[in-house]
Amino acid sequence: MNDMSPQERQLVEHLSDMNEDDALALARRMLLDEGADPLRVLALCRNAMDIVGKRFEQGEYFLPELVLAGEMLETIGAIARPLIVHAPGEAPAKLGKVLIGTVHGDLHDIGKNIVSFMLDINGFEVRDIGIDVPAQTFIDEIRAFRPDVVGLSGFLTLAFDSMKETINAFDAAGLRGDFKVVIGGGQIDETVRAYTGADAFGTNAVDAVNLCRQWMG
Amino acid sequence: MQSDTAAPEAAAGTDANRIAHDARWQRILDCVALKQPDRMPVVLYATFWLCKYGNISHRQLMYDYEKTAEVAERAILELDPDAYNPMVLQTTFGPSAQKLGFKQLQWPGHGVGDNQPFQYLDREYMRADEYDDFIDDPTGFYLHTYLPRVASAFEGFERLPVFPGMYYTRLISGMRAFARPGVRAALQRLMDAADEIDLYVKHHQAFTSRMTALGYPCTNGAVAGAPYDVVADYFRGARGMMTDIYRNRDKLLEMLEKVTRFLLKQFIPMARASGNPIVFIPIHWAPDAFMSDKQFRELWWPSFRKLLIGLIDADLIPMPLWEADCTKRLEVIRDVPPGKCIYWFERTDMVRAFEVLGDVVALRGNLSPSLLTTGTPQDVDKAVRHLTDNVFHKGGRLILDAAFGLPDETPVENVRAMFDAARRYG
Numbered sequence: 001m002n003d004m005s006p007q008e009r010q011l012v013e014h015l016s017d018m019n020e021d022d023a024l025a026l027a028r029r030m031l032l033d034e035g036a037d038p039l040r041v042l043a044l045c046r047n048a049m050d051i052v053g054k055r056f057e058q059g060e061y062f063l064p065e066l067v068l069a070g071e072m073l074e075t076i077g078a079i080a081r082p083l084i085v086h087a088p089g090e091a092p093a094k095l096g097k098v099l100i101g102t103v104h105g106d107l108h109d110i111g112k113n114i115v116s117f118m119l120d121i122n123g124f125e126v127r128d129i130g131i132d133v134p135a136q137t138f139i140d141e142i143r144a145f146r147p148d149v150v151g152l153s154g155f156l157t158l159a160f161d162s163m164k165e166t167i168n169a170f171d172a173a174g175l176r177g178d179f180k181v182v183i184g185g186g187q188i189d190e191t192v193r194a195y196t197g198a199d200a201f202g203t204n205a206v207d208a209v210n211l212c213r214q215w216m217g
Numbered sequence: 218m219q220s221d222t223a224a225p226e227a228a229a230g231t232d233a234n235r236i237a238h239d240a241r242w243q244r245i246l247d248c249v250a251l252k253q254p255d256r257m258p259v260v261l262y263a264t265f266w267l268c269k270y271g272n273i274s275h276r277q278l279m280y281d282y283e284k285t286a287e288v289a290e291r292a293i294l295e296l297d298p299d300a301y302n303p304m305v306l307q308t309t310f311g312p313s314a315q316k317l318g319f320k321q322l323q324w325p326g327h328g329v330g331d332n333q334p335f336q337y338l339d340r341e342y343m344r345a346d347e348y349d350d351f352i353d354d355p356t357g358f359y360l361h362t363y364l365p366r367v368a369s370a371f372e373g374f375e376r377l378p379v380f381p382g383m384y385y386t387r388l389i390s391g392m393r394a395f396a397r398p399g400v401r402a403a404l405q406r407l408m409d410a411a412d413e414i415d416l417y418v419k420h421h422q423a424f425t426s427r428m429t430a431l432g433y434p435c436t437n438g439a440v441a442g443a444p445y446d447v448v449a450d451y452f453r454g455a456r457g458m459m460t461d462i463y464r465n466r467d468k469l470l471e472m473l474e475k476v477t478r479f480l481l482k483q484f485i486p487m488a489r490a491s492g493n494p495i496v497f498i499p500i501h502w503a504p505d506a507f508m509s510d511k512q513f514r515e516l517w518w519p520s521f522r523k524l525l526i527g528l529i530d531a532d533l534i535p536m537p538l539w540e541a542d543c544t545k546r547l548e549v550i551r552d553v554p555p556g557k558c559i560y561w562f563e564r565t566d567m568v569r570a571f572e573v574l575g576d577v578v579a580l581r582g583n584l585s586p587s588l589l590t591t592g593t594p595q596d597v598d599k600a601v602r603h604l605t606d607n608v609f610h611k612g613g614r615l616i617l618d619a620a621f622g623l624p625d626e627t628p629v630e631n632v633r634a635m636f637d638a639a640r641r642y643g
Contacts, residue, residue, distance in 0.1 A: 007523070064508055109339075
C-alpha cells in the first residue's frame with residue numbers, strides 16, 4: 001500500500017507497533033466520526049498484520065504480539081463490518097478455504113485458535129471445527145466445506161496416531177487428493193510428518209499462513 | 218503379589234538394597250555437584266505410559282491405588298533406573314479430584330474417555346480487573362473467589378467473612394458466617410475430600426518407602442512452578458497473559474513478586490517434609506517462540522531466578538524442565554550458582570545446552586518423543602549413543618531421560634532399548 005494518507009499510515013504504525021490504545025482510538029475516529037471506508041480500514045489492518053507477520057519471521061515479534069495484534073483487529077473488525085455496504089452478490093474475495101481442528105483424543109486449542117485467527121485475518125476462509133474431532137467428522141466437514149487445505153492440530157503425543165488415522169481415513173474415503181494436509185503442534189516435527197503422511201508441518205501460525213499462501217497463492 | 222515382585226519383596230530393606238540405593242542416588246548428586254559419576258545415571262519418568270506397560274486403562278491408573286503401585290513397581294524393577302518419578306502421586310489423584318470437584322482438569326470419566334490422559338483446561342481463572350484483588354489480599358482472593366472458581370467443593374466460600382477486618386468481639390459475632398448452610402456444606406465436602414486426599418498421599422508415601430527399601434530413589438520430592446507460569450497457566454490463561462504483557466505489565470510484575478514469595482513459603486517446607494531435596498519445576502512459558510529476549514529478561518526470568526535462589530539457599534536442588542525449545546534462553550539461564558541445579562531440557566539441543574551450561578548445571582533429557590514413539594529400538598540406541606558420545610563422555614553431567622519423560626504411546630521395546638543403551642554407552 002503506497003498510497004496511504006498520513007492518518008492511514010499512522011493507523012498502520014500504531015497497530016504494527018502494538019500501541020493498542022492509540023490504534024483503537026484512531027480507528028474509531030476514522031470509522032465512526034470521519035466516515036472512512038470500512039473496507040479501506042480493514043485493508044490497512046491487513047497491511048499492519050503483514051508487518052507484524054514479517055517482524056515475527058525476523059524474530060522481532062513473538063506470540064504475544066500476534067495475539068495482541070489479533071485482538072486489536074478483532075475489535076476494529078467488529079466496528080467496521082456492520083458499516084460495510086455490499087452490492088448484491090459482492091463479498092470480499094478469499095484466498096482459499098482452510099478446515100482446521102484438533103484431532104481426536106486431544107483437547108488443546110490455544111495453538112489451533114491462533115492459527116485459525118491468523119489465517120482468517122490473512123484473507124483465508126477458515127472453518128474451525130473445534131477439539132477432539134473424530135476422523136469421520138473431519139470427512140463430513142470436508143465434504144460439506146470443500147477446503148483447499150486441512151489443518152490437523154494436536155499437542156499431546158497421542159495426536160501422532162490420531163493424525164495418522166485421520167489422514168488414512170481421508171485416503172480410504174477417496175478424498176486425500178482433493179486438498180493439502182498440514183499438521184501442527186508442540187511435539188510435531190519432520191519425523192511425525194513422515195509418520196502421519198501429512199504434506200507439511202508447521203511450528204507456528206506464520207508457518208501456517210505461509211504454507212497456505214504457497215499452496216493457494 | 219505375583220511372582221514378578223515376590224523376590225524383591227523378600228529382599229526389601231536389605232543391606233544390598235541400601236547400598237544400591239545410595240549408589241544410585243550418589244550418581245544423581247555427583248551430577249548436580251558437577252563431579253564425574255561412576256556411570257551415567259538413567260531415570261524413569263512415566264505417567265500414562267504405565268497403562269501401556271501394565272495393560273490397564275487410563276481410568277484405572279488414576280483410580281486404582283494398588284494396581285498403579287503394582288504396575289509402577291514392576292516397571293521400576295524391570296528397567297532398573299537410577300531414580301523414578303513419583304508415579305503414584307502423579308497419577309492416582311482421580312478420586313481426590315472427583316471429590317474436590319476439580320474444574321481445571323478433564324480426566325478419564327470426567328470429560329475424557331477411559332483411555333485418554335488428563336488434560337488441563339486453559340481458561341481465564343482470574344480476570345484482568347482482579348489483579349488488584351489478588352495483590353491486595355492473596356489469601357482473601359483465594360478463599361472468596363479463586364477456590365470456588367476452580368473446585369466445586371469450595372462453592373459457598375464466597376460467603377466467608379473477610380478475616381483481617383475482624384478483631385475483639387467482632388471476631389465472635391463474625392463467626393456467624395459459619396452458620397450459613399452454603400459455608401457448612403462446603404466445609405463438609407472439603408472434609409470428605411480430605412479423607413480421600415489423605416489416603417492418596419499415604420499411598421504415594423508407602424510406594425516411595427517401598428521403593429527406597431528396594432533400592433530405588435525418587436527423582437524429586439516437591440513439584441513447583443515458575444511464578445510467571447503459575448500466573449499464566451492457573452490464573453490469567455494463555456491469551457490473557459500474552460496481552461497482559463502490554464496491557465497490565467506493572468500489575469503483572471507486582472503479582473509475580475507476590476506469587477514468588479508465596480511459592481517459596483509453599484515449596485520449601487513441602488520439599489523438606491518429603492526428605493528429598495530435588496524440586497521438580499516444569500516450565501511452560503520460557504520457550505524461544507513465546508516471547509522476545511527482552512520480555513524474557515524483564516518479565517520471566519527475574520522472578521524465576523529469585524525462586525531458584527530461594528530454593529538453593531534452603532539447601533534444595535531445583536530441577537526445572539525447560540519445555541519446548543529454549544536455545545535462545547541458555548545464556549540468560551546460565552546465571553545461577555554452579556553445582557546447584559539440574560536443568561532438564563525437552564527440545565533444546567542437548568549438545569548446545571552442554572556447551573553453554575556444562576560448567577554450571579547438571580543436564581537431564583532428552584530423547585525425542587517422535588523418535589521414541591515412532592522409531593525402532595535401533596533408532597533409540599543410536600540416539601542414546603549420540604548423547605553419551607557428545608555430552609556425557611565430553612564431561613557433561615547428563616542424567617539420561619526422554620524429552621519429557623516417556624511419551625504415553627512409547628513401545629515397551631523402545632524403553633528397554635533406552636535403558637540398555639544407557640548402560641552400554643554410559
